[in-house]
Amino acid sequence: MPANTADETKMGELLDKADEDGFHVDKLYGDTAYSDWDEMKKREGETKFYVKVRNAVNKDGMFTKDEFSIDLEEGKITCPEGNVAVFGPDREIKDSGLPVSFNEEICKDCPLRDKCTKSKTGRTVTINKNEKDILNAKNEQRTDEFKEDYSKRANGERTISELTKYGGRQGRYIGLHKTKWQILMAAINNNVKKLMSFINNTEKRKKSQIEGVLCPNGT
Numbered sequence: 001m002p003a004n005t006a007d008e009t010k011m012g013e014l015l016d017k018a019d020e021d022g023f024h025v026d027k028l029y030g031d032t033a034y035s036d037w038d039e040m041k042k043r044e045g046e047t048k049f050y051v052k053v054r055n056a057v058n059k060d061g062m063f064t065k066d067e068f069s070i071d072l073e074e075g076k077i078t079c080p081e082g083n084v085a086v087f088g089p090d091r092e093i094k095d096s097g098l099p100v101s102f103n104e105e106i107c108k109d110c111p112l113r114d115k116c117t118k119s120k121t122g123r124t125v126t127i128n129k130n131e132k133d134i135l136n137a138k139n140e141q142r143t144d145e146f147k148e149d150y151s152k153r154a155n156g157e158r159t160i161s162e163l164t165k166y167g168g169r170q171g172r173y174i175g176l177h178k179t180k181w182q183i184l185m186a187a188i189n190n191n192v193k194k195l196m197s198f199i200n201n202t203e204k205r206k207k208s209q210i211e212g213v214l215c216p217n218g219t
Contacts, residue, residue, distance in 0.1 A: 012039045015047065029153035035137075037130035050150050053137045063116045068125055072132055077102075077125050081112045087127070097126040162190050 011034055018025050025047050028034065032054040040049050056065035069078040075089035077100055085102040107113060107122035117123040128134055140146050168186040171179045 011036055012042075015043065027149075029150060029156065037133050041133065050146065050153070051137070052150075053134055053141065060118065062118075063112075063123075065125055066138075070125075070127070070131065070135065072127075072135070079110075079112075079116065079123065081110050081116075083107075083110065085125070093127055093129040093131070095129055097128050099124050099126050159190075163187060166190050166193075 011028075011030075015025055015028070027048045027050060030049070030051045032052045034049070034051045035053055040047075040051070043049075058064045063080055067080050071077070073089060075087050075091075077085045077087070079085075079102060083102060083106050085100050087098060087100045091098065101124045102122045104120075104122040107117060107119075110116065141150075163183070163186050166186045166189045168183050172182055173179055
């Protein structure tokens with residue numbers, strides 16, 4: 001995969017390639033770039049995705065979508081002030097989403113208006129076509145189980161960081177064969193350093209234990 005390619009655009013291809021090579025991915029840990037809902041739903045039951053969901057943003061610094069309560073079954077959205085906007089729960093949601101607007105008069109007199117919207121016609125919240133999956137994922141992210149499991153991703157990120165430090169950031173050669181050789185050398189270099197660090201730390205612990213037995217009082 002080219003280095004300048006967005007991660008989510010090639011996620012499916014990479015998973016298929018892993019299967020072809022005999023390495024099925026049971027769990028995939030990723031940041032928000034991997035939240036490709038169509039791809040994840042297609043692989044439901046095959047691969048468990050521990051992927052962070054993007055937090056909602058508001059370019060004007062006002063209430064984000066995350067601060068609204070969305071009930072897809074009842075077809076209603078509740079704002080931070082407690083006002084409700086309704087929509088048809090069975091209505092088809094297009095790729096562009098479903099805009100749901102609050103009543104203009106309600107927003108006009110709302111005490112939180114300055115923190116919510118500048119629109120003269122009231123606040124609008126757009127329902128994503130994958131809103132149900134997004135809401136479920138955000139709820140799961142709050143659980144201790146997800147937090148504990150997702151923390152494993154840090155180990156992989158640390159290894160990638162070390163590989164880039166030892167020559168794996170940029171290809172020095174032309175061609176996949178030579179580039180593969182370069183990253184292999186970077187990995188060997190990293191592994192040797194890890195091994196030597198482990199040996200040195202083991203020797204230090206042994207020496208500390210021996211000194212503690214010989215001099216229990218520190219004298």
